[in-house]
Amino acid sequence: MSFELKLFDSYLIEKQAVSEVLLCNNITADYALVLSEEQALELVETRSHSLKNVGRVEFGGGIIEKVILTFADSPYISQYRYAEIINELVEVFYYFKNETLDLMSDDDLIGYMKKYFDGVCQGSLDQLKYRELERMAKNVRLGLDPDYNDLYDSEKLMNDEDEDE
Amino acid sequence: MNNKIKKQSIIDGEKLSGEFYFQSLLQEAYVKGVLSPKESERIQLECLKLLADSTERFTRGQSSSIRVEIAQGIMASNLFTIGIYLKSLPDLDTAIFHIQNEPLEKLYEYGLAVLKRKINVAHYFYNRVCKSKLKTANQAYNITIDQGFKPFFESYEINFHAHEIPSDIDYQLIHPVTDLAGVEFVIKYLENLYYENLFCSYFDADTIHEVMSGYDPSYKYLLDNICAQVLQNALGCQLLSAPPDRLDFSPADLNALDKKLKNHSQAELQTQLETAVRELVTDLKLTNRSLKKYLLTSLTKITPTVFQGLTIHSLNKVFVPRYNPNIKPIIHYNMGIKMDDNAYRDMITEFLSCRFFEDKLAIIKEQIKTLADMEDLLIAGELESTEATMIFGLLEDIELAVLTKRHPLHPAIDAIDFSASEIRMQQNLDAYLRTLPRARLAEILSMATTIEVV
Structure with missing residues (x-):
C-alpha cells in the first residue's frame, strides 16, 4: 500500500495566493507596473502548471512574489508586456531549478536570471532561456562557476592570436 | 498456560502492513468508521504541514520547491517514523487514541525518539552477531556481516530517509525479513541472523564446513543458508538417534531414514520433525527460548524439502553426507612439458593451414607428445565439433578426466571468464562426453574428482 503525495487544489489556497500576488502591486506601482486580479490568477495557475510540468511541489509562499519584486526595477519591463514576462519568468525559474539539480537556492537563481535579463540578454526572454541560463545550468552541473563562459575564453584566445600576428 | 487475554479491537491488526503501518492503520480505521471523515481530513492536512516543515529543513530554507520524488521520499519517511511510534504503543486502540488526540507533529517527534532507541537496538544485535559469527568460507555470509551493515x-538518516535500508545484505536467512523497512528491517534481520549463529555455534565449524562442502563443494560462492542445512542434518541424526553433532550420513543411514519417513504424509512428517526439534533442543541443551521458537518455525520450510526429497528419492540432497574437500586426491597427473614456443608457433600455423583433417591428424600424431601441448592445440586449433570429437577419441580416460577437471562447462559463468576459443573447446569436450556410454562417463567423472593435475 502506498500513500500518494496529494496536493490540495483548494480554491481557498489559490485565492490566498492571488491576494499575495496583488499585494506586490503596492511596491511595483512605483515602477508603473500593476497586475490585475485576472492576471494574478493566471500567474498562480502558471505556477501550478509549471510545477506539474517539471515534476516539483511547492510549500508555503511561492516564488511569484520574489520574481515580481526582483524584476520590478528592470528597464526592459513595461506595463505592456508585464504579465506575460512574469508568467514566462516563473516557468523558466522552475525549469532551471531542475536543470541546476537543485544546487542553487531560489534567491541565487532569481538573481542570475535578473542579472542576465538586464545584462547580456537586454530583455530578451529567448536569449535568457536558450543561451544564458542553459550555459549557467551546464556550468552548475559541471561544478564550474555559474558565470563561466567558454565563449569569452575562445574570444580571448582569438584576440591573443591576433596580437601575436 | 501461555494463553493471554487479549483486548479486542474493531481494527484487525492482521490486516495492517508492517512497512506502511501508519497508512494501513488510517485506512482500516477509516473503513471501520473509527475515524470520521473530518478527522481523516485533519490528519491529511497535518501530514502536508509536516511535509512542508520537513521540506524546509531539507532545503535549509533555501528553496521553496522540491522535486516530487524527493517530496514523496520525505513523506514516506515521516509516515514511517509516525508508524514506528504507533507500533511501540501497547495496542491498536491506544494508537488510534493518539492519532485522534495528538497533533501529528508530536507523534512524529515521539517516533524520532523511538527510532533513535531502535538504532541502539540494531547496534546491540550487530555486536551479538559479530561475536557469534561462524567461521565459514561462505562469501555472502562473511561480506554481509563484515561489510554489509557498514x-x-x-x-x-532518520530525518528524511528513515524508511530506507542503506545496506548490502546478500546472505539469505531461513526466515527472510519481509514487510519491514528502515531500522526495523535491520533489527529483524540481525536478530534472525543471531539466532542462526547461535544454533550453529553448538557445532564444530570444521564439521559445518564439511556439511556445506557435501551440499556443494563450491558453497562459498553460493547464496544459500548455512543454518538450514546444519539444522536439516542435525534433525536427520536426531531421527536416527545418532549424536546430533555428527551431522553425517552413510548410505545405510540414508536408507534407514528413507524407510522411517517414506510412508508419512506431509502433516505427519511435520509432527515427526517437530518432535525431533524438541529432542534436539534438549540434547544440545539449548536454553534460549527465542532460538527454540525460531527452529520450530523453520520447520515450515524444512518439512516440504524433506517431503520432496522422499518423493523424488533424493534424500541424500536433503540430509547431505559430509565431504572433506581438503582430503588429498589419490591420483597425481603430470601434464608433461610444453614444447618450445617457436616450434609450437610453427606447428599451430601449419595445423591451421591444413585443408584436410587427415593432415591435421598427422601433425598431432607426429608432433604432440604431451597432454599440455594437446590442451593448447585443442584450444587454439579452431576445431569443428566433428574434428574435436575425433581428437578426443584418441585420448585415454585419464586424459579426458584431466581435461574435464581443467575445463568444466558452466555456460553462465564461463561466458565472462573465458575466451571464445576456450569456451568452444569446453563445449566440444562436453558434447563428446555426452556421447560416451554411461558407465565410462561415470568413471571419467569420478576420476576427475580424485585427480590432481601437477
Missing part, C-alpha cells in the same frame, strides 16, 4: 550504521 553503510547502515554510517549513513542511516
Whole structure:
C-alpha cells in the first residue's frame, strides 16, 4: 500500500495566493507596473502548471512574489508586456531549478536570471532561456562557476592570436 | 498456560502492513468508521504541514520547491517514523487514541525518539552477531556481516530517509525479513541472523564446513543458508538417534531414514520433525527460548524439502553426507612439458593451414607428445565439433578426466571468464562426453574428482 503525495487544489489556497500576488502591486506601482486580479490568477495557475510540468511541489509562499519584486526595477519591463514576462519568468525559474539539480537556492537563481535579463540578454526572454541560463545550468552541473563562459575564453584566445600576428 | 487475554479491537491488526503501518492503520480505521471523515481530513492536512516543515529543513530554507520524488521520499519517511511510534504503543486502540488526540507533529517527534532507541537496538544485535559469527568460507555470509551493515550504521538518516535500508545484505536467512523497512528491517534481520549463529555455534565449524562442502563443494560462492542445512542434518541424526553433532550420513543411514519417513504424509512428517526439534533442543541443551521458537518455525520450510526429497528419492540432497574437500586426491597427473614456443608457433600455423583433417591428424600424431601441448592445440586449433570429437577419441580416460577437471562447462559463468576459443573447446569436450556410454562417463567423472593435475 502506498500513500500518494496529494496536493490540495483548494480554491481557498489559490485565492490566498492571488491576494499575495496583488499585494506586490503596492511596491511595483512605483515602477508603473500593476497586475490585475485576472492576471494574478493566471500567474498562480502558471505556477501550478509549471510545477506539474517539471515534476516539483511547492510549500508555503511561492516564488511569484520574489520574481515580481526582483524584476520590478528592470528597464526592459513595461506595463505592456508585464504579465506575460512574469508568467514566462516563473516557468523558466522552475525549469532551471531542475536543470541546476537543485544546487542553487531560489534567491541565487532569481538573481542570475535578473542579472542576465538586464545584462547580456537586454530583455530578451529567448536569449535568457536558450543561451544564458542553459550555459549557467551546464556550468552548475559541471561544478564550474555559474558565470563561466567558454565563449569569452575562445574570444580571448582569438584576440591573443591576433596580437601575436 | 501461555494463553493471554487479549483486548479486542474493531481494527484487525492482521490486516495492517508492517512497512506502511501508519497508512494501513488510517485506512482500516477509516473503513471501520473509527475515524470520521473530518478527522481523516485533519490528519491529511497535518501530514502536508509536516511535509512542508520537513521540506524546509531539507532545503535549509533555501528553496521553496522540491522535486516530487524527493517530496514523496520525505513523506514516506515521516509516515514511517509516525508508524514506528504507533507500533511501540501497547495496542491498536491506544494508537488510534493518539492519532485522534495528538497533533501529528508530536507523534512524529515521539517516533524520532523511538527510532533513535531502535538504532541502539540494531547496534546491540550487530555486536551479538559479530561475536557469534561462524567461521565459514561462505562469501555472502562473511561480506554481509563484515561489510554489509557498514553503510547502515554510517549513513542511516532518520530525518528524511528513515524508511530506507542503506545496506548490502546478500546472505539469505531461513526466515527472510519481509514487510519491514528502515531500522526495523535491520533489527529483524540481525536478530534472525543471531539466532542462526547461535544454533550453529553448538557445532564444530570444521564439521559445518564439511556439511556445506557435501551440499556443494563450491558453497562459498553460493547464496544459500548455512543454518538450514546444519539444522536439516542435525534433525536427520536426531531421527536416527545418532549424536546430533555428527551431522553425517552413510548410505545405510540414508536408507534407514528413507524407510522411517517414506510412508508419512506431509502433516505427519511435520509432527515427526517437530518432535525431533524438541529432542534436539534438549540434547544440545539449548536454553534460549527465542532460538527454540525460531527452529520450530523453520520447520515450515524444512518439512516440504524433506517431503520432496522422499518423493523424488533424493534424500541424500536433503540430509547431505559430509565431504572433506581438503582430503588429498589419490591420483597425481603430470601434464608433461610444453614444447618450445617457436616450434609450437610453427606447428599451430601449419595445423591451421591444413585443408584436410587427415593432415591435421598427422601433425598431432607426429608432433604432440604431451597432454599440455594437446590442451593448447585443442584450444587454439579452431576445431569443428566433428574434428574435436575425433581428437578426443584418441585420448585415454585419464586424459579426458584431466581435461574435464581443467575445463568444466558452466555456460553462465564461463561466458565472462573465458575466451571464445576456450569456451568452444569446453563445449566440444562436453558434447563428446555426452556421447560416451554411461558407465565410462561415470568413471571419467569420478576420476576427475580424485585427480590432481601437477
